Amino acid sequence: MERPDFFELKNGEKVKLPFSNKEYNERVNNLRSVMDKDNIDMIILTSMHNIAYYTGFIYCSFGRPYGCLITKNKISTISANIDASQPWRRSHCDNVIYTDWKRDNFLKAIVSIIGRDDPPKNIGIENDHVTLDMREKIGSIFSFSVFRDISRELMKLRMIKSDEEIEIIKNGARIADLGGEEVVKNIKEGATELEVAIAGRDRMEREIAKSYPDAEYMDTWVWFQSGINTDGAHNPKTNRKLKKGDILSLNTFPMISGYYTALERTLFLDSIDDASLKAWEANVKVHKKGLELIKPGVKCSDICNELNELFAELGYLQYRTFGYGHSFGVLSHFYGREAGLELREDIDTVLKENMVISMEPMILIPEGKPGAGGYREHDILIIKKDGTENITKFPFGPEHNIIKG
Secondary structure (H helix, E strand, O other), X not given: OOOOOEEOXXXXXXXXXXXXXXXXXXXXXXXXXXXXXXXXXEEEEOOXXXXXXXXXXXXXXXOOOOEEEEEOOOEEEEEEHHHOOHHHHOOOOEEEEEOOOOOOHHHHHHHHHHOOOOOOOEEEEOOOOOXXXXXXXXXXXXXXXXXXXXXXHHHHHXXXXXXXXXXXXXXXXXXXXXXXXXXXXXXXXXXXXXXXXXXXXXXXXXXXXXXXXXXXXXXXXXXXXXXXXXXXXXXXXXXXXXXXXXXXXEEEEOEEOOEEOOEEEEEEEOOOOHHHHHHHHHHHHHHHHHHHHOOOOOEHHHHHHHHHHHHHHHOOHHHEOOOOOEEOOEOOOOOOOOOOOEOOOOOOOEOOOOOEEEEOOEEEEOOOOOOOEEEEOEEEEEEOOOOEEEOOOOOOOHHHHEEOO
């Protein structure tokens, strides 16, 4: 029996995607405008975030290559046979499946989509994602083509959100707040970080399923940290038991069809000492100032510089740990980042209407010093034509978040 190197399989019917066909078509048309401007004949996407952005399909690699080909008149995902027809059902475009029987059938599937008669002269690839091995293999089948990095152009297109994207981000912020409420309900002396986090995650996943009954559900999570574990923003939850007087970090992350949102808050269990209160109030003051500074027409770097000055006045600049905020959209702790829209000293991007960005100052005071722990607040703002909309509603600061357990 001769088994195929690649094939198509339309098993079942196309399902409802997170966005309308009109939305996906507009995204592809915007990309084709960039292709025309830069004289690019074909783009090979390899990253999870860009494939999801242009097709709706979020792949699960497990070491296998995945891709999406976009030409001036075609768009198709390329997926592994292990996924059968799910990539076709979960995308608005065509799909070709490659098999494992022979090495590099992924490459043969690429050729099958574009044909051999008119090879592309200029090919766009994601230099920030494609591996050296895959770049060499693609180059071997398109030996007369010129390869160009299009990752920055792709990022710029994703930085401006559509109305449909903003709607899903707003729902994500609402659900993050619900997860935060559930976390607080479960905070008590003797509870573990793990059990508190599970409660918040389950609350969010059930609400996502209620709000998006036709979706796939993946990757929603909670990081709930206590004591010394608060020193890093991305520290995983542990089995540490909560004690009275602990500093706590609440971090809820609902994932809706690849779209990340977040709620992050500093809390204390039962009581707080003077040094910790002073540090917390300083971080809250910077957070409030940052919320005021975010507005259309302002440079990211200018916001950072002003907040640095405030931290210095308060005596805590030396304890600051990372940038003041970042963009939202197709993003996860596994994939994606719009690095051109971050509140950092080296980013001069000007904030524009329909950008979405967080304000999230953090300071870390090491163990052994008064007020030891990590302090962090996090709100999400949508840039409007004449201002901003803060879509995070969960309260912050000592007057709200000293939890009597």
